[in-house]
Amino acid sequence: MLRLITGFLILVLALAGCGDVSVDPIRIGFISGMTGRFADFGLPGRNGALLAVEQRNQTGGIEGRPIELLIRDDAQESEVAIKAVQELLGLQIEALIGPMTSGMVKVILPVTEPAGLVVISPTSAAVELSGKDDLFFRLASTMRESMHLSAALHYRRGLRRIAVAYDINNRVFSESTLEEFRTAFGELGGEVPMAKSFDSAKPPVFSDLIQELLSAQPDALLFISSAVDTVLLAQQARKLSPGLPLIATEWAATEQLIELGGHAVEGLYLGQLFDRNNISSRYQSFRDAYQIRFQQEPGYTSVMGYEAASVLLDALSRRAKGQPLKEVLLRGSFEGLQQTIVFDRFGDSQRRIFTTVIRNGQFVVIE
Known part of the structure; x- marks a missing residue:
C-alpha cells in the first residue's frame, strides 16, 4: 500500500x-x-x-x-x-x-x-x-570499454595479480564484467588468480570471503558489487590487509559509497560516467x-x-x-x-568514462 x-x-x-x-x-x-x-x-x-x-x-x-x-x-x-x-x-x-x-x-x-x-x-x-x-x-x-581502461591503468600502476569478488544478484552484469576484466588484464600480462562470487540477497560472511581471496596472494582486490557491498568488502580488506590496493566498478559509484565507507574506501579506484566538477x-x-x-x-x-x-x-x-x-x-x-x-543501430551508446580515486572523502578524477 x-x-x-x-x-x-x-x-x-x-x-x-x-x-x-x-x-x-x-x-x-x-x-x-x-x-x-x-x-x-x-x-x-x-x-x-x-x-x-x-x-x-x-x-x-x-x-x-x-x-x-x-x-x-x-x-x-x-x-x-x-x-x-x-x-x-x-x-x-x-x-x-x-x-x-x-x-x-x-x-x-x-x-x-x-x-x-x-x-x-x-x-x-x-x-x-x-x-x-x-x-x-x-x-x-558497456563494461568492455570500462574494464579495458581499468586493466590498462592498474597494469601501469605495477599490479599483476588482481583477485575479484563479484555479486551474482546482478549476474548478467557481474559475470560479464569479470570476464571483460580478466581478458583485458590477461592480454597485458596480468592475471586474476582467484574470483569468488557471492549473493547479496543472502549476504555471506565478508571476512571469510576476503580471507579466501587473500590466500591467492593478490596485488589488489577488485569488487564488482553495489556501493553497500563494496563498503562491506572494503572494511574487511582494510582489517585483514590494510595496505592492499582496492578497485571497484561504476556500479558502486554512488554517494553512499563514501558516506558509508569512510576511511575504508580511501584510495579506492573506480570509473564514473560523469564529472562532478564539470x-x-x-x-x-x-x-x-x-x-x-x-x-x-x-x-x-x-x-x-x-x-x-x-x-x-x-x-x-x-x-x-x-x-x-x-x-x-x-x-x-x-x-x-x-x-x-x-545511439548506434543497436541502441547502444558510447560514453566517456572518468577514472576516479577517492581522496579525502571525494571522487577525484585522475584521467
Missing part, C-alpha cells in the same frame, strides 16, 4: 506545472530498485527522471500535453519486475525508463519486446545486452535544480536518470505522427548534461 501511495504522490508532483490536466497525458513508465540493498542506485535515478519530467511539464509538456511519470519498484526481484512492467503496459505507457541494473533488464525484455515497448536504461552496462536489433536502448557504455552551464543548472528539489547533491544515477528521461522526451517531441519511436532515437543526437548522446 505504501508503494502505491508513494507512486501516486510522485505522479501528482510530476503533473504539477501543466496548466490543463484535462488534456490526455503522455504516460511514461519508470522502473528501478528503490527498496533494499540497491536503493542508493535506484532512488537517485528516479529523482533525476522525475526532475526532467517536472521541468518539461513546467514548459507546457509535449504539444500542450502533460507528461505522467508512472513509477514502479522492481525490488531487484524478477517476479516483482515482471508484474510491475505488465501493470505499466496495461496503463498504455509510451516507453519505459529503466531498469537500472542489467539483471532486471534481462528479466523484463521478454515482456516488453513482444509488446513493442521501447526501453531506455540509464545505467545498464552488461556486454551480453549489446549488439542486438531490438527495442532496448541504453545511455551507459563547470558547464548546462550541468550547473541541472545541479542547482536538483539540489533545490531534493535537498542533496546529484550523483551518478541522478545524472543518468535525468538524461534518459530527457532523451525520451526529446524523441517524443520530434516524432512525426505514426513514426516509430525507435526510428527517432536511432536517427538523432541528443544533448546530455556533459556530452552528446548518440
